[in-house]
Amino acid sequence: MGKKVSSFGRTFLTLGFIFLYLPILILIIFSFNESKLVTVWGGFSTKWYGELLHDKQMLGAAWMSFKIAFLAASSAVVIGTMASIVMVRMGKFKGRVAFTSMITAPLVMPEVITGLSLLLLFVAMAQTIGWPAGRGMLTILIAHVTFCTAFVAVVVSSRLREMDASLEEAARDLGAPPWKVFFLITLPIIAPALISGWLLAFTLSLDDLVIASFVSGPGSTTLPMVVYSSVRLGISPKINALATIIVLLASTGVLTAWWLARKVETQSVKLPTINS
């Protein structure tokens, strides 16, 4: 391909981007609105940001969400990478079909089903083996690691498949043990995919309302849960301010990651030296 975008295509792209970005733009504009009525302009003000910073409940929930997302993304990258190595490099083994099903099904599973089923598992486990004793941060973390693993596995395995397998073979032929091949050859090459997988998992975890609502317990309120209960009561400019901060952080993060990835791509891939 690589032809110029036709005027028809350009019109559709423009309309598509207006549809995608206009609601977010409106949200940001009204976060600077003096008036409490979110749809009537009452003058420029940053007071909602000030109120947001003094909202103890919101800040506490944000910190809780951040901790869970950080831990969930990090664990999901480890398990998800293992899963993609199994799918791309390990060939046939017993239970392979079941394995790939457990990677693909969480990608589309309705959240209410995942949430309910995990809650019932935790309750049944607590009854029979006494662990986990209560529901809270740990149970949310386990739930998030589970669905994030599937997304990480998809991102990492596509990179793993594109990667030149002969590099690994060469290292193996030269006598490097499997773990050394992985850490010296495979890992540096798939590192960009691990970073984007981590970021994806982090965002998905930070964003989850439904599953966390099922498996959380008293004292473990996440940010989406606070946002949800506050928007249920009606529109509030404070939520607009929060949205603006989230949009700002997310776009800075994504753009930086995108820029870094492009820089890595344009550079020639330097091979690590094997000293053995």
Added chain:
Amino acid sequence: MSWGRRSVIGVPYVWLTLFFLVPFVIVFKISFSEMAYAIPPYTQLMTWADQQWTLNLNLGNYYYLFTDDLYIRAYLSSIRIAGISTIICLLVAYPIAYAIARAEPATRNALLMLVILPSWTSFLIRIYAWVGILKNNGLINNFLMWLGIIDQPIAMLNTEFAVYIGIVYAYLPFMVLPLYTNLMKLDHSLLEAASDLGAPPWKVFFTVTLPLSKAGMVAGSMLVFIPAVGEFVIPDMLGGAETLMIGKVLWQEFFNNRDWPVASAVAIVMLLLLLLPIILFHRYQARELEN
């Protein structure tokens, strides 16, 4: 099998079996028990009394689902709403994916990133944005009334229409991505051959491009349809009381009525309805993951 190989397979395998597969077995089990005022709030399937185990299988929850017409209507309207939204999504996403795939390599990456960027910001907040746009004294109504086109606000929020907008808005990137991947892999020489043989552009598109992008259309549609059937946030925030969707019914059954067994039965029936689409999606995705 070496120790290392076994543990690389074992860790993800055990984790996913324990936290993804086993939970469904438990949901299935609890869908046959009865609600009880106890902790946990359901009766045990197996009880030990008089020196023997007794199995108390209760089909009442399923009977209830099929006799109370609320549930059947909720299932049907979920499938209808998700189906219509998926079709709209496909119609909107196809030209976008097509235009991106035909763009020059340098702009292609940037355009793709712009499509994905909104989904990195909060889902909940993006749905919330539409509340302010669609409500009676919201932006669209205020604007139309200011123009003098209408003098009474049009009810848009708390209607099915709002749910369609919400689903298309939130799931659009999930449709664009597989379509784009598919269109990128398209063999360009086939298109050239068709046009060299005298086919006009529209004919090339409908007889070559469209049939060859079937896999992307199926994957994208399943990626939208399946989660949309069980969607909770969108019908709850935009659909109001009159929009009936099964994800919302399950949520209310669990959180408001605290009837875990009925909620489990609702989940099992939903899973059965979605089994075929999930298998379809799995077949596509497994091919993508493996070859």
